[in-house]
Structure formats: C-alpha cells, structure tokens
Amino acid sequence: MSKLIPAIHDRRSDRHFANKPLEAEAVETLLEAFRWAPSSNNRQPWRVLIASSAExxxxxxxxxxxxxxxxxxxxxxxxxxxxxxxxxPEKNGIQNYLLDLGMAMQNMMVQGYAMGLTVHAMAGLDGDKIAKAFNVPANAKVVAGLVAGHRGRVEDLIEEVRAKDLKPSTRKAIAEFTFRDNYGVAYE
Ligand SMILES: Cc1cc2nc3c(=O)[nH]c(=O)nc-3n(C[C@H](O)[C@H](O)[C@H](O)COP(=O)(O)O)c2cc1C
Structure with missing residues (x-):
C-alpha cells in the first residue's frame, strides 16, 4: 500500500511568518504550481492578483x-x-470555476509546504473591497485570499492567534464521509 505523501498530510495553515520578503524565484515557483492545476476542459478560469506596492x-x-x-x-x-x-460556465448546476480555483490553490499550498514556506488560504477577505481597490472587472469574482511567506516563530504571535496555530489539525474519519451503495451508509 503506498503511503500518503508528507506534503499532503503535514501541510498546515500556519499563521506565523518571518518578517522578510519572499524571493522572486519562490513566488514564480508558487505560481507555476498554481498554473499546473487541473481544470474542467483545461479552461483555467483563474487570475491571481498580487498586492506588491506598499499602497x-x-x-x-x-x-x-x-x-x-x-x-x-x-x-x-x-x-x-x-x-x-x-x-x-455553470454545468449541471455546478459552479465548476470554483472547483478549478480550489485545485490551483491547493497546488500552491502543497508546493509552498514542500519549499518550507507557509501558504495560507483565506475566505476572510472582502471581495468587494478588493475589487474596488484593484479595478477587478464586473465579470470577475474575487473568491479567496492566499498569503505566503517564510515561516516565522509561533511564539511571536499574539496569544489568541498562537492558540489557533498550536491547536492540532484534525480530520473526519473516512467512514464519516464515504458511503457504500447508499448515501449515508458508511463505507467500511
Ligand atoms: C477556502 C479556505 C478558506 C480559509 N479561510 C481562512 C481564513 O479566512 N482565516 C484563517 O485563519 N484560516 C482560513 N483557512 C484555513 C483553514 O481554517 C484550515 O485549512 C483548516 O482549519 C485546516 O487546517 P490545516 O490547513 O492547518 O490543516 C481557510 C482554508 C480554506 C481552504
């Protein structure tokens, strides 16, 4: 039986970053990982906006x-x-572009982990504010934020955030979400 690759199991959404810039080469590698994600019909309906200047x-x-x-x-x-x-476009009632974006985000997060970096996804980002500040056109939707950088020290976080970072990450058991033959009947 093959083993889970460590980057899938051990990657964490840490909140501590070193106070130093990320090298241009590292940024490019993260973007490479992002762009090699699969997407329905290979349509790649994504854009990445990087906030670069101080403003x-x-x-x-x-x-x-x-x-x-x-x-x-x-x-x-x-x-x-x-x-x-x-x-x-939506198909069978499914907004597939969101799946595509999620795949690309995970690619970047796993790649970042493998490079010793932290890449953290955030739903807690006001898309309307981003759209206004960065001239995102009306046909495009801000879906999430991703922040990345070198790891810092968990001890340097304020207590409330440190507690979140130190909390062990858990997952549902396979039997809780995998069904056999009928929805709700655990696959065991
Ligand atoms: C789409 C998405 C949105 C998230 N939004 C936030 C967020 O706004 N703030 C935050 O601290 N963590 C956020 N997270 C991180 C999750 O809380 C984290 O992935 C989850 O608790 C599992 O922890 P782990 O990634 O360390 O295994 C988000 C993760 C995903 C995938």
Missing part, C-alpha cells in the same frame, strides 16, 4: 477580516484569487 499591500490588508488582520498582514506575499465564471 496595494495596505489596500489588501484593509480588506482582511478582523481575525485575519491579526496575523496575515505580516505575510510578504499577498494574493487575491479571482475567477472568471464565464470562462467556465
């Missing part, structure tokens, strides 16, 4: 939820993940 980073930080402002502002790489729904 852009301020606008990005301003769009963070209160909870995320406690830690994500320190991250040197601040990204808004944007989808263009019309490039991946």
């Amino acid at each position: 852009a980073q301020r606008a990005y930080d301003d769009a963070l939820s209160a909870g995320n402002k406690q830690w994500a502002t320190v991250a040197p790489l601040k990204m808004a993940i944007i989808g263009v729904p019309e490039e991946q």
